[in-house]
Amino acid sequence: MANHFRSTGRQGPGEDGMKLVPPSEHIVSNVPDIESAESGDDEQAPAVTEDAPEAVHVVTASDSADPASEQQRPYTSVFASLAGNDNDAPAPPRTGTPTISFKNVTLIYPAQPNKPALEDVSLGIYPGEFVFVVGHSGSGKSSLLRLITCERRATSGQVLVAGQDLTKLKNKKVPYLRRQIGTVYQDFKLLPDKTVYENVAFALECIGKPRAVVNVQVPEVLRLVGLAEKQDNYPDQLSGGEQQRVSVARAMVNRPPLLICDEPTGNLDPAISLGIMKLLDRINREGTTVVMATHDREMVDSMRKRVVALEAGHVVRDQERGGYGYYGAL
Numbered sequence: 001m002a003n004h005f006r007s008t009g010r011q012g013p014g015e016d017g018m019k020l021v022p023p024s025e026h027i028v029s030n031v032p033d034i035e036s037a038e039s040g041d042d043e044q045a046p047a048v049t050e051d052a053p054e055a056v057h058v059v060t061a062s063d064s065a066d067p068a069s070e071q072q073r074p075y076t077s078v079f080a081s082l083a084g085n086d087n088d089a090p091a092p093p094r095t096g097t098p099t100i101s102f103k104n105v106t107l108i109y110p111a112q113p114n115k116p117a118l119e120d121v122s123l124g125i126y127p128g129e130f131v132f133v134v135g136h137s138g139s140g141k142s143s144l145l146r147l148i149t150c151e152r153r154a155t156s157g158q159v160l161v162a163g164q165d166l167t168k169l170k171n172k173k174v175p176y177l178r179r180q181i182g183t184v185y186q187d188f189k190l191l192p193d194k195t196v197y198e199n200v201a202f203a204l205e206c207i208g209k210p211r212a213v214v215n216v217q218v219p220e221v222l223r224l225v226g227l228a229e230k231q232d233n234y235p236d237q238l239s240g241g242e243q244q245r246v247s248v249a250r251a252m253v254n255r256p257p258l259l260i261c262d263e264p265t266g267n268l269d270p271a272i273s274l275g276i277m278k279l280l281d282r283i284n285r286e287g288t289t290v291v292m293a294t295h296d297r298e299m300v301d302s303m304r305k306r307v308v309a310l311e312a313g314h315v316v317r318d319q320e321r322g323g324y325g326y327y328g329a330l
Helices: 035-039 141-148 171-178 196-205 211-224 240-252 270-285 297-303
Strands: 100-107 118-125 130-134 156-161 181-184 258-262 289-293 306-311 314-319
Touching: 100 141, 118 141, 118 314, 130 141, 130 270, 130 297, 141 156, 141 258, 141 289, 171 181, 181 240, 196 211, 196 240, 211 240, 240 258, 240 270, 258 270, 270 289, 270 297
Parallel strands: 130 289, 130 306, 181 258, 258 289
Antiparallel strands: 100 118, 100 156, 306 314
16 A cells, blocks of 8 residues: 655756655545544644745555546545444555654754663654554653654654655755644644634645635534534634544644654543544545554554554564553553
């Protein structure tokens, strides 16, 4: 199942050999409706200007061979309901180029020079995988995610995302890489002066989507996370669980090929957590690579996805169809 950030050139390679093409105007989401389950980003990238380099383009296996014909489909027609978790589904093959590759990566924060947040980590995550990152608080889970989104640069080693070495990626190209990565954080990172609708719409506006697309996509994705009636509310008028659902909606509104989640269900009650996890599972089954740091033992044990366990900055377990293991939340 291909899910690569392809660098098929427009005229030729960029300054660092990164070949760029403009992002597709076509958006199709394959996220299911979670309303039945309920009943039972860091900084945003700037909008593209004429003088700015264009975005790194990402192509997934589920992309239509005929975008023009697929664009005529109603937005809601691709939202299939879940009959339940099929935990017997085969894991995607680990073939080709990894979507994410860590090669002997060490990360040291200046405040703790003698205690690396990550030390000599080597790890490959392939297209279409769903990977849980588990471990005690302080084990390095969030640091690993920050390296993927280029919020931090590795002290040593290589971090490659879609074949691009993030340790050498120029700062001006970082926002264009992030446009292809959906992020969901535990602390929401919503814009307080924007409504629910505007927070989600902002993710599309930043990548230059036309108003007609925004007007269709945003209401649909808000309905799917159960917030259609609160689209005019501001974040401080929502509960913690509702704010997290806005964060999830914003991350998935453009159906990114890579989704990074840092404790996305940490502030949600069990029923809503189940709906969110079914959403993430469905997104993954449609070709999106999902990397999720979590303390939710029950969810990890029930889903039986690949589990990478960290302890004191080291990978101590990498298990296919694994369980949470003996790791506390403290």
